[in-house]
Amino acid sequence: MNILIADDEKHMTTILKIYFEKEGFNVSVASEGEEALEIFYSKKIDLAVLDWMMPKLSGIDVCREIKKVSLTKVVMLTAKSSNDDEFVALDIGADEYIRKPFDPRILILRVKKMLGTEKLVKIRNLKINLQSKKVYKDEEDLVLSKKEYDLLELLYNKKGQILSRNSLLSMVWGLDYLGEERTVDTHINRLRDKIGANHVITHRGMGYSFNDKDE
Known part of the structure:
Protein backbone atom coordinates (compact mmCIF):
# COMPACT_ATOMS: atom_id res chain seq x y z
CA MET A 1 0.00 0.00 0.00
CA ASN A 2 1.31 3.45 -0.95
CA ILE A 3 0.84 6.32 1.49
CA LEU A 4 1.40 10.03 0.78
CA ILE A 5 2.15 12.25 3.78
CA ALA A 6 2.07 16.00 3.16
CA ASP A 7 2.94 18.41 5.98
CA ASP A 8 5.28 21.39 6.15
CA GLU A 9 6.39 20.31 9.65
CA LYS A 10 9.42 18.11 8.99
CA HIS A 11 9.27 16.62 12.48
CA MET A 12 5.71 15.47 11.82
CA THR A 13 6.45 13.85 8.46
CA THR A 14 9.54 12.12 9.87
CA ILE A 15 7.61 10.58 12.75
CA LEU A 16 4.67 9.49 10.62
CA LYS A 17 6.97 8.03 7.95
CA ILE A 18 8.67 5.88 10.59
CA TYR A 19 5.34 4.65 11.97
CA PHE A 20 3.84 3.84 8.57
CA GLU A 21 6.97 2.10 7.26
CA LYS A 22 7.12 -0.02 10.40
CA GLU A 23 3.62 -1.25 9.48
CA GLY A 24 4.79 -2.19 5.98
CA PHE A 25 3.46 0.78 4.01
CA ASN A 26 5.41 2.46 1.20
CA VAL A 27 5.64 6.14 2.12
CA SER A 28 6.16 9.27 0.01
CA VAL A 29 6.61 12.63 1.75
CA ALA A 30 5.82 16.17 0.60
CA SER A 31 6.41 19.46 2.42
CA GLU A 32 3.90 21.56 0.47
CA GLY A 33 0.74 21.21 -1.59
CA GLU A 34 2.10 21.37 -5.13
CA GLU A 35 4.72 18.74 -4.34
CA ALA A 36 1.99 16.54 -2.86
CA LEU A 37 0.01 16.69 -6.11
CA GLU A 38 3.13 15.96 -8.17
CA ILE A 39 3.68 12.79 -6.14
CA PHE A 40 0.00 11.86 -6.39
CA TYR A 41 0.04 12.10 -10.19
CA SER A 42 3.34 10.26 -10.55
CA LYS A 43 2.59 7.30 -8.27
CA LYS A 44 -0.34 5.07 -7.40
CA ILE A 45 -1.34 6.48 -4.01
CA ASP A 46 -3.79 4.47 -1.92
CA LEU A 47 -4.20 7.04 0.84
CA ALA A 48 -3.08 10.62 1.43
CA VAL A 49 -2.49 12.19 4.85
CA LEU A 50 -2.70 15.96 4.32
CA ASP A 51 -2.05 18.84 6.68
CA TRP A 52 -4.60 21.63 6.27
CA MET A 53 -2.11 24.53 6.33
CA MET A 54 0.67 24.09 3.76
CA PRO A 55 2.58 26.46 1.44
CA LYS A 56 1.53 26.99 -2.20
CA LEU A 57 -1.56 24.80 -1.98
CA SER A 58 -3.46 24.01 1.20
CA GLY A 59 -4.38 20.49 2.21
CA ILE A 60 -7.99 21.34 1.41
CA ASP A 61 -7.04 22.32 -2.16
CA VAL A 62 -4.99 19.13 -2.56
CA CYS A 63 -7.83 17.02 -1.16
CA ARG A 64 -10.33 18.63 -3.53
CA GLU A 65 -8.06 17.91 -6.54
CA ILE A 66 -7.44 14.30 -5.49
CA LYS A 67 -11.13 13.63 -5.00
CA LYS A 68 -11.99 15.10 -8.42
CA VAL A 69 -9.95 12.49 -10.24
CA SER A 70 -9.76 9.43 -7.98
CA LEU A 71 -11.19 7.32 -5.17
CA THR A 72 -8.02 7.71 -3.11
CA LYS A 73 -8.71 7.93 0.61
CA VAL A 74 -7.77 11.22 2.31
CA VAL A 75 -7.09 12.00 5.95
CA MET A 76 -6.97 15.69 6.91
CA LEU A 77 -4.70 16.77 9.75
CA THR A 78 -5.23 20.16 11.33
CA ALA A 79 -4.61 22.28 14.40
CA LYS A 80 -7.98 23.92 13.75
CA SER A 81 -10.62 23.08 16.33
CA SER A 82 -13.77 24.51 14.79
CA ASN A 83 -16.59 22.14 13.87
CA ASP A 84 -17.13 24.29 10.79
CA ASP A 85 -13.62 23.40 9.59
CA GLU A 86 -14.34 19.71 10.08
CA PHE A 87 -17.55 20.13 8.09
CA VAL A 88 -15.65 21.84 5.24
CA ALA A 89 -13.05 19.05 5.09
CA LEU A 90 -15.62 16.26 5.08
CA ASP A 91 -17.87 18.13 2.68
CA ILE A 92 -15.18 18.30 -0.03
CA GLY A 93 -14.56 14.57 0.26
CA ALA A 94 -12.05 13.95 3.06
CA ASP A 95 -12.61 10.50 4.55
CA GLU A 96 -11.25 11.31 8.00
CA TYR A 97 -10.47 14.45 10.02
CA ILE A 98 -7.91 14.37 12.86
CA ARG A 99 -7.04 17.28 15.10
CA LYS A 100 -3.46 17.92 16.22
CA PRO A 101 -1.89 16.90 18.50
CA PHE A 102 -2.70 13.20 18.09
CA ASP A 103 -1.19 9.80 18.80
CA PRO A 104 0.35 8.37 15.58
CA ARG A 105 -0.79 4.90 16.65
CA ILE A 106 -4.40 6.04 16.50
CA LEU A 107 -3.84 7.41 13.00
CA ILE A 108 -2.32 4.07 11.93
CA LEU A 109 -5.33 2.14 13.25
CA ARG A 110 -7.79 4.43 11.47
CA VAL A 111 -5.85 4.19 8.22
CA LYS A 112 -5.77 0.39 8.42
CA LYS A 113 -9.53 0.28 8.90
CA MET A 114 -10.07 2.67 5.99
CA LEU A 115 -7.90 0.56 3.70
CA GLY A 116 -9.15 -2.77 5.01
CA THR A 117 -5.61 -3.87 5.90
CA GLU A 118 -6.07 -4.48 9.62
CA LYS A 119 -6.11 -8.19 8.81
CA LEU A 120 -2.92 -8.02 6.73
Whole structure:
Protein backbone atom coordinates (compact mmCIF):
# COMPACT_ATOMS: atom_id res chain seq x y z
CA MET A 1 0.00 0.00 0.00
CA ASN A 2 1.31 3.45 -0.95
CA ILE A 3 0.84 6.32 1.49
CA LEU A 4 1.40 10.03 0.78
CA ILE A 5 2.15 12.25 3.78
CA ALA A 6 2.07 16.00 3.16
CA ASP A 7 2.94 18.41 5.98
CA ASP A 8 5.28 21.39 6.15
CA GLU A 9 6.39 20.31 9.65
CA LYS A 10 9.42 18.11 8.99
CA HIS A 11 9.27 16.62 12.48
CA MET A 12 5.71 15.47 11.82
CA THR A 13 6.45 13.85 8.46
CA THR A 14 9.54 12.12 9.87
CA ILE A 15 7.61 10.58 12.75
CA LEU A 16 4.67 9.49 10.62
CA LYS A 17 6.97 8.03 7.95
CA ILE A 18 8.67 5.88 10.59
CA TYR A 19 5.34 4.65 11.97
CA PHE A 20 3.84 3.84 8.57
CA GLU A 21 6.97 2.10 7.26
CA LYS A 22 7.12 -0.02 10.40
CA GLU A 23 3.62 -1.25 9.48
CA GLY A 24 4.79 -2.19 5.98
CA PHE A 25 3.46 0.78 4.01
CA ASN A 26 5.41 2.46 1.20
CA VAL A 27 5.64 6.14 2.12
CA SER A 28 6.16 9.27 0.01
CA VAL A 29 6.61 12.63 1.75
CA ALA A 30 5.82 16.17 0.60
CA SER A 31 6.41 19.46 2.42
CA GLU A 32 3.90 21.56 0.47
CA GLY A 33 0.74 21.21 -1.59
CA GLU A 34 2.10 21.37 -5.13
CA GLU A 35 4.72 18.74 -4.34
CA ALA A 36 1.99 16.54 -2.86
CA LEU A 37 0.01 16.69 -6.11
CA GLU A 38 3.13 15.96 -8.17
CA ILE A 39 3.68 12.79 -6.14
CA PHE A 40 0.00 11.86 -6.39
CA TYR A 41 0.04 12.10 -10.19
CA SER A 42 3.34 10.26 -10.55
CA LYS A 43 2.59 7.30 -8.27
CA LYS A 44 -0.34 5.07 -7.40
CA ILE A 45 -1.34 6.48 -4.01
CA ASP A 46 -3.79 4.47 -1.92
CA LEU A 47 -4.20 7.04 0.84
CA ALA A 48 -3.08 10.62 1.43
CA VAL A 49 -2.49 12.19 4.85
CA LEU A 50 -2.70 15.96 4.32
CA ASP A 51 -2.05 18.84 6.68
CA TRP A 52 -4.60 21.63 6.27
CA MET A 53 -2.11 24.53 6.33
CA MET A 54 0.67 24.09 3.76
CA PRO A 55 2.58 26.46 1.44
CA LYS A 56 1.53 26.99 -2.20
CA LEU A 57 -1.56 24.80 -1.98
CA SER A 58 -3.46 24.01 1.20
CA GLY A 59 -4.38 20.49 2.21
CA ILE A 60 -7.99 21.34 1.41
CA ASP A 61 -7.04 22.32 -2.16
CA VAL A 62 -4.99 19.13 -2.56
CA CYS A 63 -7.83 17.02 -1.16
CA ARG A 64 -10.33 18.63 -3.53
CA GLU A 65 -8.06 17.91 -6.54
CA ILE A 66 -7.44 14.30 -5.49
CA LYS A 67 -11.13 13.63 -5.00
CA LYS A 68 -11.99 15.10 -8.42
CA VAL A 69 -9.95 12.49 -10.24
CA SER A 70 -9.76 9.43 -7.98
CA LEU A 71 -11.19 7.32 -5.17
CA THR A 72 -8.02 7.71 -3.11
CA LYS A 73 -8.71 7.93 0.61
CA VAL A 74 -7.77 11.22 2.31
CA VAL A 75 -7.09 12.00 5.95
CA MET A 76 -6.97 15.69 6.91
CA LEU A 77 -4.70 16.77 9.75
CA THR A 78 -5.23 20.16 11.33
CA ALA A 79 -4.61 22.28 14.40
CA LYS A 80 -7.98 23.92 13.75
CA SER A 81 -10.62 23.08 16.33
CA SER A 82 -13.77 24.51 14.79
CA ASN A 83 -16.59 22.14 13.87
CA ASP A 84 -17.13 24.29 10.79
CA ASP A 85 -13.62 23.40 9.59
CA GLU A 86 -14.34 19.71 10.08
CA PHE A 87 -17.55 20.13 8.09
CA VAL A 88 -15.65 21.84 5.24
CA ALA A 89 -13.05 19.05 5.09
CA LEU A 90 -15.62 16.26 5.08
CA ASP A 91 -17.87 18.13 2.68
CA ILE A 92 -15.18 18.30 -0.03
CA GLY A 93 -14.56 14.57 0.26
CA ALA A 94 -12.05 13.95 3.06
CA ASP A 95 -12.61 10.50 4.55
CA GLU A 96 -11.25 11.31 8.00
CA TYR A 97 -10.47 14.45 10.02
CA ILE A 98 -7.91 14.37 12.86
CA ARG A 99 -7.04 17.28 15.10
CA LYS A 100 -3.46 17.92 16.22
CA PRO A 101 -1.89 16.90 18.50
CA PHE A 102 -2.70 13.20 18.09
CA ASP A 103 -1.19 9.80 18.80
CA PRO A 104 0.35 8.37 15.58
CA ARG A 105 -0.79 4.90 16.65
CA ILE A 106 -4.40 6.04 16.50
CA LEU A 107 -3.84 7.41 13.00
CA ILE A 108 -2.32 4.07 11.93
CA LEU A 109 -5.33 2.14 13.25
CA ARG A 110 -7.79 4.43 11.47
CA VAL A 111 -5.85 4.19 8.22
CA LYS A 112 -5.77 0.39 8.42
CA LYS A 113 -9.53 0.28 8.90
CA MET A 114 -10.07 2.67 5.99
CA LEU A 115 -7.90 0.56 3.70
CA GLY A 116 -9.15 -2.77 5.01
CA THR A 117 -5.61 -3.87 5.90
CA GLU A 118 -6.07 -4.48 9.62
CA LYS A 119 -6.11 -8.19 8.81
CA LEU A 120 -2.92 -8.02 6.73
CA VAL A 121 0.44 -8.51 8.45
CA LYS A 122 3.74 -7.71 6.72
CA ILE A 123 7.11 -8.92 8.00
CA ARG A 124 9.96 -8.22 5.62
CA ASN A 125 9.11 -10.12 2.40
CA LEU A 126 6.31 -12.08 4.08
CA LYS A 127 2.59 -11.21 4.11
CA ILE A 128 0.04 -12.98 6.29
CA ASN A 129 -3.64 -12.43 5.54
CA LEU A 130 -5.32 -13.29 8.83
CA GLN A 131 -8.75 -13.19 7.24
CA SER A 132 -8.23 -15.46 4.24
CA LYS A 133 -5.52 -17.45 6.06
CA LYS A 134 -3.18 -17.14 3.11
CA VAL A 135 0.55 -16.45 3.30
CA TYR A 136 2.65 -14.80 0.59
CA LYS A 137 6.41 -14.58 0.17
CA ASP A 138 7.57 -11.98 -2.36
CA GLU A 139 3.90 -11.86 -3.49
CA GLU A 140 3.84 -15.63 -4.20
CA ASP A 141 1.15 -17.73 -2.52
CA LEU A 142 2.98 -20.27 -0.36
CA VAL A 143 0.03 -22.70 -0.10
CA LEU A 144 0.61 -23.74 3.50
CA SER A 145 -1.11 -26.77 4.97
CA LYS A 146 -3.65 -26.08 7.72
CA LYS A 147 -1.24 -27.14 10.46
CA GLU A 148 1.59 -25.07 8.97
CA TYR A 149 -0.64 -22.00 8.85
CA ASP A 150 -1.98 -22.60 12.38
CA LEU A 151 1.58 -22.86 13.68
CA LEU A 152 2.61 -19.66 11.92
CA GLU A 153 -0.41 -17.68 13.14
CA LEU A 154 0.06 -18.94 16.70
CA LEU A 155 3.77 -18.10 16.74
CA TYR A 156 3.03 -14.66 15.29
CA ASN A 157 0.25 -13.92 17.80
CA LYS A 158 2.57 -14.99 20.63
CA LYS A 159 5.63 -13.16 19.28
CA GLY A 160 8.07 -12.32 22.03
CA GLN A 161 7.25 -15.60 23.78
CA ILE A 162 8.98 -18.96 23.57
CA LEU A 163 6.42 -21.72 23.00
CA SER A 164 7.35 -25.24 24.05
CA ARG A 165 6.61 -28.24 21.87
CA ASN A 166 3.93 -29.36 24.34
CA SER A 167 2.28 -25.94 24.15
CA LEU A 168 2.29 -26.00 20.37
CA LEU A 169 0.92 -29.55 20.33
CA SER A 170 -1.97 -28.70 22.64
CA MET A 171 -2.86 -25.41 20.93
CA VAL A 172 -2.52 -26.60 17.30
CA TRP A 173 -3.20 -30.35 17.43
CA GLY A 174 -5.50 -30.33 20.47
CA LEU A 175 -5.29 -31.59 24.03
CA ASP A 176 -6.36 -35.10 23.01
CA TYR A 177 -3.54 -35.52 20.46
CA LEU A 178 -1.55 -38.69 21.24
CA GLY A 179 1.31 -38.27 18.77
CA GLU A 180 4.95 -37.42 19.46
CA GLU A 181 6.52 -34.02 20.08
CA ARG A 182 8.67 -34.57 16.99
CA THR A 183 5.56 -33.85 14.93
CA VAL A 184 6.04 -30.19 15.88
CA ASP A 185 9.67 -30.22 14.69
CA THR A 186 8.66 -31.77 11.37
CA HIS A 187 5.99 -29.15 10.70
CA ILE A 188 8.24 -26.30 11.85
CA ASN A 189 10.91 -27.45 9.41
CA ARG A 190 8.38 -27.59 6.56
CA LEU A 191 7.12 -24.15 7.53
CA ARG A 192 10.67 -22.76 7.53
CA ASP A 193 11.35 -24.23 4.11
CA LYS A 194 8.40 -22.23 2.77
CA ILE A 195 8.54 -18.91 4.65
CA GLY A 196 12.28 -18.70 5.30
CA ALA A 197 14.27 -20.08 8.23
CA ASN A 198 14.89 -16.65 9.76
CA HIS A 199 11.20 -16.19 10.70
CA VAL A 200 11.19 -18.95 13.34
CA ILE A 201 13.84 -19.15 16.06
CA THR A 202 14.77 -22.41 17.78
CA HIS A 203 15.50 -22.19 21.50
CA ARG A 204 17.27 -25.42 22.36
CA GLY A 205 15.57 -27.34 25.14
CA MET A 206 12.82 -24.73 25.33
CA GLY A 207 10.86 -24.44 22.08
CA TYR A 208 10.24 -21.95 19.29
CA SER A 209 9.49 -18.25 18.89
CA PHE A 210 8.56 -15.95 16.03
CA ASN A 211 11.16 -13.50 14.75
CA ASP A 212 9.62 -10.19 13.56
CA LYS A 213 12.85 -8.20 13.67
CA ASP A 214 14.11 -6.47 10.52
CA GLU A 215 17.60 -7.93 10.55
